[in-house]
Amino acid sequence: xxxxxxxxxxxxxxxxxxxxxxxxxxxxxxxxxxxxxxxxxxxxxxxxxxxxxxxxxxxxxxxxxxxxxxxxxxxxxxxxxxxxxxxxxxxxxxxxxxxxxxxxxxxxxxxxxxxxxxxxxxxxxxxxxxxxxxxxxxxxxxxxxxxxxxxxxxxxxxxxxxxxxxxxxxxxxxxxxxxxxxxxxxxxxxxxxxxxxxxxxxxxxxxxxxxxxxxxxxxxxxxxxxxxxxxxxxxxxxxxxxxxxxxxxxxxx
Amino acid sequence: xxxxxxxxxxxxxxxxxxxxxxxxxxxxxxxxxxxxxxxxxxxxxxxxxxxxxxxxxxxxxxxxxxxxxxxxxxxxxxxxxxxxxxxxxxxxxxxxxxxxxxxxxxxxxxxxxxxxxxxxxxxxxxxxxxxxxxxxxxxxxxxxxxxxxxxxxxxxxxxxxxxxxxxxxxxxxxxxxxxxxxxxxxxxxxxxxxxxxxxxxxxxxxxxxxxxxxxxxxxxxxxxxxxxxxxxxxxxxxxxxxxxxxxxxxxxxxxxxxxxxxxxxxxxxxxxxxxxxxxxxxxxxxxxxxxxxxxxxxxxxxxxxxxxxxxxxxxxxxxxxxxxxxxxxxxxxxxxxxxxxxxxxxxxxxxxxxxxxxxxxxxxxxxxxxxxxxxxxxxxxxxxxxxxxxxxxxxxxxxxxxxxxxxxxxxxxxxxxxxxxxxxxxxxxxxxxxxxxxxxxxxxxxxxxxxxxxxxxxxxxxxxxxxxxxxxxxxxxxxxxxxxxxxxxxxxxxxxxxxxxxxxxxxxxxxxxxxxxxxxxxxxxxxxxxxxxxxxxxxxxxxxxxxxxxxxxxx
Numbered sequence: 001x002x003x004x005x006x007x008x009x010x011x012x013x014x015x016x017x018x019x020x021x022x023x024x025x026x027x028x029x030x031x032x033x034x035x036x037x038x039x040x041x042x043x044x045x046x047x048x049x050x051x052x053x054x055x056x057x058x059x060x061x062x063x064x065x066x067x068x069x070x071x072x073x074x075x076x077x078x079x080x081x082x083x084x085x086x087x088x089x090x091x092x093x094x095x096x097x098x099x100x101x102x103x104x105x106x107x108x109x110x111x112x113x114x115x116x117x118x119x120x121x122x123x124x125x126x127x128x129x130x131x132x133x134x135x136x137x138x139x140x141x142x143x144x145x146x147x148x149x150x151x152x153x154x155x156x157x158x159x160x161x162x163x164x165x166x167x168x169x170x171x172x173x174x175x176x177x178x179x180x181x182x183x184x185x186x187x188x189x190x191x192x193x194x195x196x197x198x199x200x201x202x203x204x205x206x207x208x209x210x211x212x213x214x215x216x217x218x219x220x221x222x223x224x225x226x227x228x229x230x231x232x233x234x235x236x237x238x239x240x241x242x243x244x245x246x247x248x249x250x251x252x253x
Numbered sequence: 254x255x256x257x258x259x260x261x262x263x264x265x266x267x268x269x270x271x272x273x274x275x276x277x278x279x280x281x282x283x284x285x286x287x288x289x290x291x292x293x294x295x296x297x298x299x300x301x302x303x304x305x306x307x308x309x310x311x312x313x314x315x316x317x318x319x320x321x322x323x324x325x326x327x328x329x330x331x332x333x334x335x336x337x338x339x340x341x342x343x344x345x346x347x348x349x350x351x352x353x354x355x356x357x358x359x360x361x362x363x364x365x366x367x368x369x370x371x372x373x374x375x376x377x378x379x380x381x382x383x384x385x386x387x388x389x390x391x392x393x394x395x396x397x398x399x400x401x402x403x404x405x406x407x408x409x410x411x412x413x414x415x416x417x418x419x420x421x422x423x424x425x426x427x428x429x430x431x432x433x434x435x436x437x438x439x440x441x442x443x444x445x446x447x448x449x450x451x452x453x454x455x456x457x458x459x460x461x462x463x464x465x466x467x468x469x470x471x472x473x474x475x476x477x478x479x480x481x482x483x484x485x486x487x488x489x490x491x492x493x494x495x496x497x498x499x500x501x502x503x504x505x506x507x508x509x510x511x512x513x514x515x516x517x518x519x520x521x522x523x524x525x526x527x528x529x530x531x532x533x534x535x536x537x538x539x540x541x542x543x544x545x546x547x548x549x550x551x552x553x554x555x556x557x558x559x560x561x562x563x564x565x566x567x568x569x570x571x572x573x574x575x576x577x578x579x580x581x582x583x584x585x586x587x588x589x590x591x592x593x594x595x596x597x598x599x600x601x602x603x604x605x606x607x608x609x610x611x612x613x614x615x616x617x618x619x620x621x622x623x624x625x626x627x628x629x630x631x632x633x634x635x636x637x638x639x640x641x642x643x644x645x646x647x648x649x650x651x652x653x654x655x656x657x658x659x660x661x662x663x664x665x666x667x668x669x670x671x672x673x674x675x676x677x678x679x680x681x682x683x684x685x686x687x688x689x690x691x692x693x694x695x696x697x698x699x700x701x702x703x704x705x706x707x708x709x710x711x712x713x714x715x716x717x718x719x720x721x722x723x724x725x726x727x728x729x730x731x732x733x734x735x736x737x738x739x740x741x742x743x744x745x746x747x748x749x750x751x752x753x754x755x756x757x758x759x760x761x762x763x764x765x766x767x768x769x770x771x772x773x774x775x776x777x778x779x780x781x782x783x784x785x786x787x788x789x790x791x792x793x794x795x796x797x798x799x800x801x802x803x804x805x806x807x808x
Contacts, residue, residue, distance in 0.1 A: 027369065028368065028369035028370035030783070037446055038445075038447065041442050041445060041446060049434055049438070049472050050476070052473050052474075052476040052477055053479055053480050055477065056476075056480035056484075057484075060484075060495055064495075067501075068501060145491065145492055145494055146492030146493070180500045180501065181494050181495065181500055181501045183493075184487075184502070185495065187487075187491075188483070188484060188487060188495065192480075
């Protein structure tokens with residue numbers, strides 16, 4: 001959805017217009033307001049489809065957490081709340097820098113806009129970096145579902161640092177096996193979230209190049225605005241994922 | 254056939270195709286492949302969808318040939334499984350879902366609303382490319398060994414037990430799903446934000462209402478299918494356990510996620526078809542559609558109820574008796590808005606000046622066959638009878654009556670109805686009436702015996718069957734041959750008419766929609782001046798007034 005300008009109607013038939021055409025107005029819109037309205041509305045609709053996409057995963061989570069609550073608690077004890085917390089902060093900060101970026105574009109501050117986008121870019125990469133550290137821990141402990149999955153931490157919690165620290169009791173084999181469902185959902189949900197981050201970071205890279213060339217400080221900021229919406233959405237998904245996956249049992253009894 | 258006709262063509266000796274139109278504005282392959290014009294994208298879709306329809310149709314022909322004899326003799330049984338799977342995948346995801354919306358909807362919604370284009374032309378083009386990518390991937394999987402899970406990708410069969418191209422087929426469907434999401438999103442934005450001055454919600458043609466309802470389903474339903482496919486893919490590749498009972502997952506959850514999309518998907522398929530029927534029935538009865546508001550809201554009601562009936566596909570899968578009861582009741586409810594439409598169309602015919610041009614013949618075909626298909630759906634929504642009928646040919650006949658008898662008839666009605674608008678030329682009337690009749694006869698001969706086969710207990714999805722079922726199967730295969738002829742004919746004479754058809758003029762049917770008030774084929778910009786909608790939809794008196802004004806000012 002780049003906003004390549006179409007200057008006036010090209011063609012034999014020149015059409016009388018009440019409104020003058022700005023360079024970034026697409027030919028099929030009557031007014032700039034209509035164009036901005038339509039693209040913003042489209043972005044909100046797209047986010048609605050994204051909600052439905054993640055909705056399938058949240059449904060699965062809801063069902064299995066109800067069925068296998070002890071396994072989900074034991075599984076969540078294996079996650080690193082510190083890293084997860086830091087990542088939450090990183091992501092919220094990146095949402096802040098993104099919001100500032102939209103403001104800079106609105107007020108036509110080109111260098112600050114580039115700075116904000118670069119900061120968002122770096123924070124996004126930082127999030128993925130920390131996620132990689134966390135994934136590495138899981139791989140080393142054989143907590144990735146599949147052929148190599150190990151139940152050691154749940155059958156014999158004393159042998160496992162995290163499980164011991166959380167005071168887990170040994171689980172029956174039947175329930176312990178269901179931790180694999182927990183980790184299935186953990187990887188599917190955080191993986192899908194990370195995929196959205198990667199796509200977002202790619203678009204950010206493209207936007208930084210355009211912003212340096214003065215692309216978004218001409219008064220036409222729909223693209224920055226809509227990307228901001230996407231970025232905040234991905235942020236919000238994480239705001240839900242963090243407590244659901246990391247903090248299952250960490251509330252006052 | 255009646256000699257009465259509403260067709261009014263310009264004097265053929267002087268008439269010309271408009272010098273400038275969207276077809277000849279620019280030339281060359283690239284001008285088509287990089288176009289942002291909704292009308293050109295619609296043509297691209299029409300060509301590609303026809304291509305996939307004939308591939309799916311050829312597979313259907315193979316199925317019918319195999320079932321001509323009780324033994325599995327034409328192909329091995331596992332080949333048969335692959336053939337019916339690919340028939341389902343191609344027909345559903347690459348023909349039925351995009352058929353009317355992506356071709357006629359794309360072409361007509363901006364024209365009907367008095368807009369210059371869809372709100373997001375580049376997204377529109379992207380959606381065609383995604384469709385093609387998905388389609389080519391599906392063909393690739395078919396050539397490199399196929400897939401044999403059935404189009405439903407049922408777990409744990411698809412995740413654990415088959416060794417065919419589940420992943421690539423899943424990817425094809427996933428990609429095509431995004432194409433459908435983008436089309437629906439584009440329609441919703443366009444209908445909300447791009448209406449011409451005076452075009453209020455209740456002045457929109459019912460075609461647009463139907464597409465609005467279908468778009469809601471596309472936008473909300475398709476992402477759930479996407480995530481279900483992603484989870485199947487993850488389960489097949491790295492072995493996560495969300496649907497795997499040995500790890501504590503539940504295969505039934507897959508069914509819920511899958512049917513949460515795939516039941517609304519049948520309304521994605523049928524609603525745009527109903528939109529076509531609303532237009533044709535009004536034009537060829539010369540009357541405003543009876544109960545406009547009721548028909549408009551029934552589309553929305555179908556979309557809403559359509560989201561709460563999915564578990565009726567799962568009555569034999571082990572859901573509880575209580576959910577069976579609830580879903581059975583909700584399924585009965587969704588029949589109500591469909592019936593509202595059928596009754597209102599019937600009342601539109603009442604005391605109308607009916608003429609029998611080809612689109613109207615297809616429309617009558619739709620009304621009869623869709624009603625039979627819909628009513629047998631009530632049998633299947635009743636959990637008691639469903640348990641006996643669901644794995645038999647009864648259900649095959651049911652959904653083919655709705656989808657082929659309903660949707661395909663509506664698609665052909667729409668293609669014939671708007672052909673003059675799309676190409677500027679009329680199709681040949683007599684032979685196309687013949688094609689409509691042949692299709693109707695062939696269809697009934699193919700699928701009616703399957704209702705009987707189903708009630709007699711012939712199970713679906715098998716390459717062989719007990720010999721006592723052969724006679725009805727022979728009827729069905731013979732009917733399929735006639736049906737094939739019925740579908741080939743339009744391809745031939747429509748192609749012929751591109752060069753030799755009579756010049757159609759702006760409004761050959763004397764119809765009221767805004768799309769008929771501009772030249773055929775339209776300009777790239779659709780209208781010379783943005784139209785102002787100062788009358789209700791289907792207002793034939795307004796049309797007469799317009800004509801009189803023209804006569805007064807010209808003559």
